Amino acid sequence: MIDRLRSLLRPLAPLWMAATLGCGLAAAQPATPPAPVAATTVSSGMAPRVLACVTCHGKEGRATQEGYFPRIAGKPAGYLANQLINFRDGRRSYPQMTSLIEHLTDDYLREMAAHFAALDVPYVPPPAPQAPPAVLEKGRLLVQQGDAARGIPACVQCHGQAMTGVNPFIPGLLGLPRDYLNSQLGAWKTGQRRAHAPDCMADIARQLTPDDVSAVSAWLAAQPVPGGGKPAARLAQPMPARCGGVDGVPVAAG
Secondary structure, eight states, rough: OOHHHHHHHHGGGHHHHHHHHHHHHHHOOOOOOOOOOOOOOOOOOOOOGGHHHHHHHOOOGOOOOTSSSSTTTTOOOHHHHHHHHHHHHTTTTHHHHHHTTTTTTHHHHHHHHHHHHHHHOOOOOOOOOOOHHHHHHHHHHHHHTTTTGGHHHHHHHHOOOOSSTTTTEEEESSSOHHHHHHHHHHHHTTTTSSSSSOHHHHHTTOOHHHHHHHHHHHHHHHHOOOOGGGBBSOOOOOOOOOOOTTOSOOOOOO
């Protein structure tokens, strides 16, 4: 399949060559969070250039909860750009993704992110819950209240009260497959998924037990997506801690 995906991105070859010329210079610089993407203009010709993306992420990046790959349509542009750059630079590991974008520039990845962020397509209804009521309730409590005794903040403190994310850098957690949620929390715990320091999600995930991860994933995957899944403009309260790659968001004192 990877050969098919590469063929879909052949129109990007000139950009890959240009990006390759800058790789040596980029490697010599200290890692810094990517710049905001709010001013990026979505190219009218972008849709045919991202055919490789929709091969896995579904038509218009909408995906479904029936598979492993996450929805990317309508996600915050800054978040999508950060993740593309993280895949390219090795903070996230998925060989098929890295192979497709390893020679693309920051600017081009931001344009791809802006394209998918601008798509407004409906979510499918969630599947039936895949866990007993007691497990779902445990997941709900962790998502909505956290566990102060263990230093675990509620998911809603960063991802928004509706859990649909916050523009431009914080993703929503609804409308995602349970298997995907499980795997990503596990990757944060083991260090297979990383972000710019301070890596707040890794710190939180390391405090979760396997039962916690299963409960949170099961509850999130069973929830309907409110308001078309649109990210909030801002958080109602400051974030409980600083997170790398999340700029311009107030953080609680102490």
